[in-house]
Amino acid sequence: MRAANPLELICILLWGWLSADLFVFASYVPLREYAGPNFFDAWEYYNFVDNTTWGNVTYVDRGTAMSNRLTYINDAGNAVIKVDNSTFIQPAPLVHRNSIRITSHDTYGIGSLIMIDVRHIPYGCSVWPSFWTLGTEREWPGGGEIDIIEGINMLTHNQIALHTTPRCFQDVNPGQTGQTIQGDCSTPQGCLVAENRPNSWGPSFAQAGGGVWALQIDVVGIFVWYWSRPDVPENISTANSTSVIDTTVWGLPSASYPASACNISEFFTPQQLVLLITLCGTWAGVPDIYASTCHTPTMSCVADNVIGPGSPTYDNAFWEISWIRTYLNNPVPLPQTSSPVQAPATPNTLIPTSSLPMTNTVGLTSVAEPTRAESSAQPSAFSMTRLLFIPLLALLEKVGAPSRSNPEDKLHLKVLTRLQIR
Ligand SMILES: *[C@@H]1O[C@H](CO)[C@@H](O)[C@H](O)[C@H]1NC(C)=O
Ligand SMILES: *[C@@H]1O[C@H](CO)[C@@H](O)[C@H](O)[C@H]1NC(C)=O
Ligand SMILES: *[C@@H]1O[C@H](CO)[C@@H](O)[C@H](O)[C@H]1NC(C)=O
Ligand SMILES: *[C@@H]1O[C@H](CO)[C@@H](O)[C@H](O)[C@H]1NC(C)=O
Ligand SMILES: *[C@@H]1O[C@H](CO)[C@@H](O)[C@H](O)[C@H]1NC(C)=O
Numbered sequence: 001m002r003a004a005n006p007l008e009l010i011c012i013l014l015w016g017w018l019s020a021d022l023f024v025f026a027s028y029v030p031l032r033e034y035a036g037p038n039f040f041d042a043w044e045y046y047n048f049v050d051n052t053t054w055g056n057v058t059y060v061d062r063g064t065a066m067s068n069r070l071t072y073i074n075d076a077g078n079a080v081i082k083v084d085n086s087t088f089i090q091p092a093p094l095v096h097r098n099s100i101r102i103t104s105h106d107t108y109g110i111g112s113l114i115m116i117d118v119r120h121i122p123y124g125c126s127v128w129p130s131f132w133t134l135g136t137e138r139e140w141p142g143g144g145e146i147d148i149i150e151g152i153n154m155l156t157h158n159q160i161a162l163h164t165t166p167r168c169f170q171d172v173n174p175g176q177t178g179q180t181i182q183g184d185c186s187t188p189q190g191c192l193v194a195e196n197r198p199n200s201w202g203p204s205f206a207q208a209g210g211g212v213w214a215l216q217i218d219v220v221g222i223f224v225w226y227w228s229r230p231d232v233p234e235n236i237s238t239a240n241s242t243s244v245i246d247t248t249v250w251g252l253p254s255a256s257y258p259a260s261a262c263n264i265s266e267f268f269t270p271q272q273l274v275l276l277i278t279l280c281g282t283w284a285g286v287p288d289i290y291a292s293t294c295h296t297p298t299m300s301c302v303a304d305n306v307i308g309p310g311s312p313t314y315d316n317a318f319w320e321i322s323w324i325r326t327y328l329n330n331p332v333p334l335p336q337t338s339s340p341v342q343a344p345a346t347p348n349t350l351i352p353t354s355s356l357p358m359t360n361t362v363g364l365t366s367v368a369e370p371t372r373a374e375s376s377a378q379p380s381a382f383s384m385t386r387l388l389f390i391p392l393l394a395l396l397e398k399v400g401a402p403s404r405s406n407p408e409d410k411l412h413l414k415v416l417t418r419l420q421i422r
């Protein structure tokens, strides 16, 4: 038997104290569900060529998408979003295949939780799908961008990233299960984290039954979780569109961006949701990058994939999504026009960052902003200790790492998890 080291004891005590008194407040109230026959009602179709990542696609309008069945609801009631795989594209100097890019009417600011339940992610050589959020009000990347699901070609794992203007970083000890590849969010890659959890991409993702992602946008940080189907927490798997969600039992996120190294309210304006599939372009189509996972006859992304019949090349280039649900971490009354399933006709910022009443959030959203903390009757012990605690937990994981195979160490981690679940 190995005695717990002092650091572990401190963590366990701190964790216990935190979960007993404070964690009860991190619950999220449902705001809107995109699902079933109404899934596509609250989105804008791009209706132009890919002029942001220069893929060889034309993003069609809603009418074309529906009549060509590039967006539809399948027999299982899930939303399908796909690349055209039934048109023969002739070789030409400039080719584009039809595909989809949709942007949510609504925007989501600090205090939001966004979850997506996915059955199938588009994959294959030249295929570049993404589910992400785009900051409004300022020219990109002035309002920030959060990439929740993104990958290319035959990559085997998902990648999560933030994109911002300079001076937003990922904390060196963020407390996450993923692997940091780039820590400066203003670089072309963004602050990029590779998923470590199993089956986050490609055929194995679909074979495992898909999975769920959750994005939490908070003043204390931005956090992204991923679970393959068998690992989805019960609080999510048993939930329906009206359930309250409790984020406190989720453990370490896959990617974590604490506000300690990036002032969230400075770099992120209210975010629109974006779902798309492009082909080739400035990431998947870069020759060296293409060649790293794809080995096709001429090694040309466009010639070997986009040009030609489209099938079977793009038979797996489709999203199948059960639902997207959005939540708010306190019950701000909604305007009459914004029922959870019916979108308002015009873009509507449901959660203006500046109007979040802090009294209901018990410090969850108030601490990182000194002016708010000062005027708060309840100084937010939660956020402060959480900010301290996340790096501590990460440090503990590091300290324990060399002897992780020791069952004793596993036990300590279990104890931590248990206490967290209380
Ligand atoms: C892309 O094209 C659309 C339609 O012309 C235009 O509104 C938009 O500003 C363009 N975006 C970029 C980044 O050039
Ligand atoms: C693919 O699209 C890009 C961006 O529009 C363009 O520069 C390139 O020439 C296209 N390639 C082919 C073979 O059409
Ligand atoms: C999830 O947890 C919260 C807080 O404990 C609870 O209010 C909610 O009912 C749970 N939801 C489900 C579907 O279990
Ligand atoms: C959601 O689940 C709750 C509790 O199980 C139930 O009362 C409610 O009717 C369900 N709502 C829908 C829309 O299915
Ligand atoms: C973070 O940014 C907000 C908005 O720009 C600002 O009001 C606040 O003072 C900043 N907080 C810190 C700690 O710099």
Ligand SMILES: *[C@@H]1O[C@H](CO)[C@@H](O)[C@H](O)[C@H]1NC(C)=O
Pocket (backbone or CB within 6 Å): 085, 086, 311, 314, 315, 316, 317, 318
């Ligand atoms: C396109 O792909 C779908 C599966 O995504 C498949 O069912 C269909 O047969 C394909 N279309 C053609 C024309 O092969």
